Amino acid sequence: MTLPNKVETVIIGAGIQGLLLAFNLADRGKRDILVLDAGYWQGGASGRNGTLIRGGFSSVEWTGFFSHSIEQWKQLSSRIGHNVMFTPRGYAIIAESEISRSMLDTAYKNQCDLGVRTELLSNTRLRKILPAADHDRIKGAIHLKDGGTAPHHAVMKGALSALHNRGVKVHYQTTVTDIETTNGRVSAVFIGDHRIEADLTVIAAGAHSTELAKCAGVELEAAPFRIEAFASEPLRPLIYPAIALIDRMTYLHQTARGEIVGGSEIKGETAKFNLKSSAYVLPRYARNVVEMFPQTKNLRILRQWSGFLHPAPDGGPLLGPHPDIGDLWFTAGWTYGIAGGPGAADLMAKAITTGEIDSRMAAFSIDRFRRGKPCIEASAVIDNASAIA
Ligand SMILES: Cc1cc2nc3c(=O)[nH]c(=O)nc-3n(C[C@H](O)[C@H](O)[C@H](O)COP(=O)(O)OP(=O)(O)OC[C@H]3O[C@@H](n4cnc5c(N)ncnc54)[C@H](O)[C@@H]3O)c2cc1C
Structure with a gap:
């Protein structure tokens, strides 16, 4: 051309x-x-990427912007004439510390004020939405009903x-x-x-x-910032919503094929343009996932890859x-x-x-x-x- x-x-x-x-x-x-x-x-x-999509954060600015984007995601298939496979399966933000739990209170208030379909989960509701989690570790959780995933x-x-x-x-x-x-x-x-x-x-x-x-x-x-992601072998349906474990800097979801796909941000990662996978991120990601979802303990990781964010x-x-x-x-x-x-x-x-x-x-x-x-x-x-x- x-x-x-x-x-x-x-x-x-x-x-x-x-x-x-x-x-x-x-x-x-x-x-x-x-x-x-x-x-x-x-x-x-x-x-x-991990293909996770959410429209609710803790600040007014982020929630205002990303909730608008969720509305656009909902219309995208019909607008572009192609199924973008956006699946609003819900998105759970999980807090394991008191600081994060109290941050979720602010997040919930701001999300409600901006009309986001959100729920601050009680223990009973959390067990229903996320039965496979280690509930003793969880101090609080928000469920964003319109969040989910869309394969890139x-x-x-x-x-x-x-x-x-x-x-x-x-x-x-x-x-x-x-x-x-x-x-x-x-x-x-x-x-x-x-x-x-x-x-x-x-x-x-x-x-x-x-x-x-x-x-x-x-x-x-x-500046460029390298992160890594992982896909496990498939397993029976275990985790329905997309998940952010904010105290662990970890996100994951289970695909329709049964794989657990996710990643952990590891402090100290460099900004070099290097797409090689590393040996040290995998065990840390694995520990984060297995501690929260003990039934993933013997899962094998089938694929590992890296890519770049560009954080301000x-x-x-x-x-x-x-x-x-x-x-x-x-x-x-x-x-x-x-x-x-x-x-x-x-x-x-x-x-x-x-x-x-x-x-x-x-x-x-x-x-x-x-x-x-x-x-x-x-x-x-x-x-x-x-x-x-
Ligand atoms: C492992 C991983 C997991 C992630 N998980 C999620 C997630 O779950 N949810 C989420 O919302 N986001 C996630 N992200 C972030 C998300 O993928 C990015 O924010 C998003 O893809 C950025 O899109 P972009 O179009 O700006 O950049 P890119 O997709 O990187 O596109 C930029 C393009 O610019 C081109 N380019 C660069 N330089 C030049 C040049 N000089 N001339 C011409 N072209 C050039 C490149 O070739 C590239 O194709 C993740 C990212 C990674 C790496």
């Missing part, structure tokens, strides 16, 4: 963020869009097909090597020697977004125009980029086409750290301090 010399909108990165943003822009009538990706389909974090291949396939059907070009194996700026605006992006001018440039390059920002001469407050200092996404270059937009900084994908794409496309930045997106603007307004979130399975170190 030959590359054009000029387009209206160029999106760098064809993970879930880039593809769904392109789809939402196309849905709003913009068709002169070019999506460029350095790698292969699903090669980034969007093909390497389904949304990635659906989004790509929807773009093809609308005539939007997506080029894989096409690395953006430079971004040229003139008088404080982006004048072109380069793929080697090939120069493309665009009215609007959006960086949706996952963990590589900071280095692309540097090409344009601007800073982005986020507060773990929240970086959305919208860069404060120093107004025609350079970002959907980056993602830690929960699958859960947040459809919501970000909807609000970003609205902002780009109408100029109106929704307050749920504005909370995650890139300049929030300069303004001293980070969106601190206590129930995320991401240790911000180690992530940004």
